[in-house]
Structure formats: structure tokens, C-alpha cells
Amino acid sequence: MKETFKFVPIINDNMIDISERSYLKYLFFASLYFSEGILLALSSVILIIYFTHKDISIATATLVGGIVYIPWILKFVYGPITDYFIVYGRKTFIILGGILGAICIFPLAVIDPKVALIPFTLLLFVSHIFILFLDVSVDAWAIQISKVHERGKINAAMYGGLFGGSAFGSSVLAIIASTVGFNMVFIIAGLIILLTIIFPFFVKEKKIVKERQKIASLVITEFKKKNTILIALFGFIVAINFGMLLFIIPDYMMNVLKLDMAQTGITNSAFPIATAIGAFAGGVIVDRWGRKKIMYIFLVIILIFSALLIIPDTWQILIFIYSMIGFLTGAALFSAMGALFMDITNPKIGATQYSILASITNFGEFGIAMISGMLVLMLGYNRFFLYAAWILGPALLILYFVKETKQ
DSSP states (O other): OOOOOOEOOOOOTBBGGGGHHHHHHHHHHHHHHHHHHHHHHHHTHHHHHHHHHTTOHHHHHHHHHHHTTTHHHHHHHHHHHHHTTGGGGGHOOOOOOHHHHHHOOOGGGGGGGGOOHHHHHHHHHHHHHHHHHHHHHHHHHHHHHGGGHHHHHHHHHHHHHHHHHEEEHHIIIIIHHHHHHHHHHHHHHHHHHHHHGGGGBBBEEEEEESSSOOOHHHHHHHHHOOOHHHHHHHHHHHHHHHHHHHHHHHHHHHHHHHOOHHHHHHTTHHHHHHHHHHHHHHHHHHHOOOOOHHHHHHHHHHHHHHHHHOOOOHHHHHHHHHHHHHHHIIIIIIIIIIIHHHHSSSSHHHHHHHHHHHHHHHHHHHHHTTTTHHHHHHOOHHHHHHHHHHTHHHHHHHHHTTTOOOO
């Protein structure tokens, strides 16, 4: 018996139908990813600043940062759950995930990580789990209502929102930390996430009702394809470059360039701002000129600029090089590779297949980020940055054999 699907619109006609209005579609997905960006800033830049302020070692800080990102490595778990309970719609998981994720952040305002490191880490870890339900549901919804020729722009909107939130969080939350303390940082971060969940309440969703579930067989079929395997391997390797820099750049700013908390947050925000701009630019050009061509050109330039990270001895030089890496990463990875993932994803298992591809990529990113502090202590900053550049070589080789969807 074949699996059948039908779309059932929610009855309330007063709700907004984003599928009929492109600008609202982009705004909707960008706003939800903005909440993820706040959590990203909180769990990377602010975490490093906070732990440095508490005299907690960089090895411990990156280990904790890596642990709280483990749910993103296990993203493949959440996709099938949302697909299995798809009768409740994507919106339900988005709203509940956002609310519960924010609730877990509030108690961090009164927990001192130097005294209670495990409870602090656990709460931040659980907040990521709930936000992940939001994330996989947003991804699946985007795949469901988007067409191939607009997926670059969809990814541009989502990752523009993500890194816009990360830039806002890195700078504003760092300023708040330096003026009124870290307690208020966690309260404000939680409130911002709650505010972003208001929009989905007013959006109409066309729910997919599955009369027969065959998720496992479809997943196996899709991942037997050679192209899917190559793309997954490419995503894993190329993400290592991004993961190696995630925690170490803020550490470099504070411990080598001797910037204070506010300066570190503001300076580090240049990267997500540049990444958001790159994602927007990439979203337009990848829909016009294809995925592989853009990734080839930009990854080669990222390799060069990653190697140039051995040069900076002032924050001005560092911010220029790091911003260039951010811009190119936004275009090459978050728009082009995100669109490539959507192109090969079967809409019938949109949350499941896309979340598996994202989990493999996240494993490369956050797996290396978890041990980046120890690697810096072993290798030193210069050799560490050169290895971050070198890893893009094998990724470019794999990309050569990848086939992209013709539009």
C-alpha cells in the first residue's frame, strides 16, 4: 500500500498564509532562526566570556560548550519524532520548543558555574534540546512550502536571522554583562526567545496528514543514494573549519589581544554580521548560478583567509580577516550547502532526512569545537589556525564528485 498525503488547512481564516506571500515567508523563518541565534551567542561567545571572567580554563569552557551542543549532533532523533507526530503540525513543536527552551535559560541567572558546573551545563543542554524541536520543525516547514528556485533565498533568510540573532546576542548581551552583570544576561536572552514565538501563533499551517507511516524505509532508500552519501560526507568535513573557530576566536580576543568583555562581544559580533550578509548574498546567487560553483570559489577563499589568522596582532586585523571568513561562510555553507541539502531531501520525510544531514554536519562542527580548547593548548594558536585551513582541502575534493539538482 502506498503512502498517501493530503494537506489540511487550519480552519481559522484570520491567520496569515505565509505560503502565498514570499516576503512574509522569509520574515517568518528569519525571526524563528533569530531565536536560535540568541542561544548560539549565549552558548559560545557569552559562555567563553563568562567562564574567562570566572577564571575557568579554556579547556573546560570549550568542553562545556561542546557538551551543550551535543543535541545538535543528535538532530536526527528529533526529525523522526516531529514527522511521526505530524498530525499535530509543525507549528505545535515550534511553539512548545521555543517556550520550554526559554524557560530552561532563566534559572541560569542564579547558578554560578564555578560552584555548580553540572547543573549549569545540564540546564543549558536541555534548552538546546527544546530549541532543536523548533529548529527541525522550521526546516521541515520550509521544505514543505518552498520551491527549488527559492530555496537559496529561504536559507538566506533563515541563516540571516540566525546570525543576526548571534550578532545581536554577542554584542548586546556582552554589554549587559559588563554593565549590570551576567544574571540579567540570561533573563533577557530567555525573554527575547519568548518574544519570537509570538509570530507563529498568527500563522496558518497546512498540516500534512499521513494515512500510513513508512519513515524508516524511505530514509534507507534516500541514504543508499551515492550522491546523498557524498553530500553528507562533504557537510561533515567542511563544518570542521567553522567548529574549530567557534570558541577559540573569542578566547584569542580575551587572552591574546587582551580585550575586555564588552570589547570581545562587540568585536566578535562582526563575524555573525558578516555571515548574515554573506547568507543573504549567497541566497540570491546560488539560486541563479547553482550550488557547487559558488561553494568551490568561496571555499578556496575561506581556506586562504583561515590560514591568514596566524597574522593578527591587533583587533582591527583580526576583525577584517574573521569578517571575510564569516561573509564567505554565510554564502558557501549556510546558503549554498543548505539549499543543496533541501534539494536532495524527500518532502515526505522532510524533518527526518534534513535533520540527519544536519546532524552529520553538526557532528563535524561541534565535535571538533568540544576539544578545540585542548587542541589550542597542544598546538598553539598558529598551528591550530593552519589546521583549520587545511581541512577544507579534502572537502573541496569531495565536492567535485557531488551532483546538484538541475533547476
